[in-house]
Amino acid sequence: MDTIHRNTLYGLDYSQLADLCTAEGWPPFMAGQLARWLYKRHVEDPAQMTDLATARRERLAELFGRAFSASVRESRSADGTKKYLFRTSEGHFIESAYIPDGERATLCVSSQAGCRMGCRFCATGRQGLQQSLPTAEILNQIVSLPERDTLTNVVFMGMGEPLDNLENVVRALDILTSDWGFGWSPTRITVSTAGVVPQLRRFLDATRVHLAVSLHNPFSEERAEIMPVERAWPIAQVAEILREYDFTHQRRVSFEYIVMSGLNDTPRHVRELCRLLNGIKCRINLIRFHKIPDSPYFSPDEAAMIRFRDALTARGIQTTIRASRGEDIQAACGLLSTAFESTPFERRSLCD
Numbered sequence: 001m002d003t004i005h006r007n008t009l010y011g012l013d014y015s016q017l018a019d020l021c022t023a024e025g026w027p028p029f030m031a032g033q034l035a036r037w038l039y040k041r042h043v044e045d046p047a048q049m050t051d052l053a054t055a056r057r058e059r060l061a062e063l064f065g066r067a068f069s070a071s072v073r074e075s076r077s078a079d080g081t082k083k084y085l086f087r088t089s090e091g092h093f094i095e096s097a098y099i100p101d102g103e104r105a106t107l108c109v110s111s112q113a114g115c116r117m118g119c120r121f122c123a124t125g126r127q128g129l130q131q132s133l134p135t136a137e138i139l140n141q142i143v144s145l146p147e148r149d150t151l152t153n154v155v156f157m158g159m160g161e162p163l164d165n166l167e168n169v170v171r172a173l174d175i176l177t178s179d180w181g182f183g184w185s186p187t188r189i190t191v192s193t194a195g196v197v198p199q200l201r202r203f204l205d206a207t208r209v210h211l212a213v214s215l216h217n218p219f220s221e222e223r224a225e226i227m228p229v230e231r232a233w234p235i236a237q238v239a240e241i242l243r244e245y246d247f248t249h250q251r252r253v254s255f256e257y258i259v260m261s262g263l264n265d266t267p268r269h270v271r272e273l274c275r276l277l278n279g280i281k282c283r284i285n286l287i288r289f290h291k292i293p294d295s296p297y298f299s300p301d302e303a304a305m306i307r308f309r310d311a312l313t314a315r316g317i318q319t320t321i322r323a324s325r326g327e328d329i330q331a332a333c334g335l336l337s338t339a340f341e342s343t344p345f346e347r348r349s350l351c352d
């Protein structure tokens, strides 16, 4: 089994690499050398950093443990979606989903093991928060992916609330989008949030990636029943903040809307959505509810999804129906890791 450490060189941003060089009495340009090895060549073993002096390589090996860790389990769906299960440094399980789609290949990554937002329709929410992932463990899901070099997009829509682990998520985004890092365009990345109001401005100011807001119901009382986060940070406040930002050029904001039959797909929901989102250039992505065990909610049929989409489109909101992927491998957020967390350790380790 791969052992992943918390204190890793991989996951440090440029200023942290520069601080390390200063602290060790190394020349400032070595920060650039380290960044190239780490984020251009994806080499984390100091022994392989051949343009560094031997004594410095040995010192790095003394200071830091390994960040890269292969998945402990992989499931493949008939539709090509793959789900990877990783063990974290604290022994929890997180999931990533690889979703190929024609020319696009998207990886859905986790930012936490479990989640404390408690959304009622979500298997991860039932686990509670176990661990916020360090930057290296967020990036490991990308770097250790067998399909890494085919990726076109990354979405932070796996386990956890990214804005509840803001520092590590922002650092991971910085590494992914900086010239000294992966050098990706921020338009390849989308971060999803349930609407953590105190962190939202900081996130929008610190990054240029796309934002997806989990909306699911425009009525405060009804939303609070499925998303307890509404009681702390109402969606109306989220919308108010978003109105202050420009989403007309490179950066996009979308609203994710899991459609639950009869619960949030009626004509009055259409009217209230229009009122709530007035003045925000956005798109709504409709997602058919994936039934999770013991859930009181139901999936709408295809005709109901189309009716709801058309009603929103007719009112001027760009609305799409997101294809369900990987249903046969429990690709809904948190289902695979929930199954694993509730499996005795001896049986889990058979898969390692």
Ligand code: SF4
Pocket: 114, 115, 116, 117, 118, 119, 122, 123, 124, 125, 126, 158, 159, 160, 161, 194, 214, 333
């Ligand atoms: Fe957390 Fe997202 Fe699940 Fe809500 S839907 S409990 S924010 S992981």
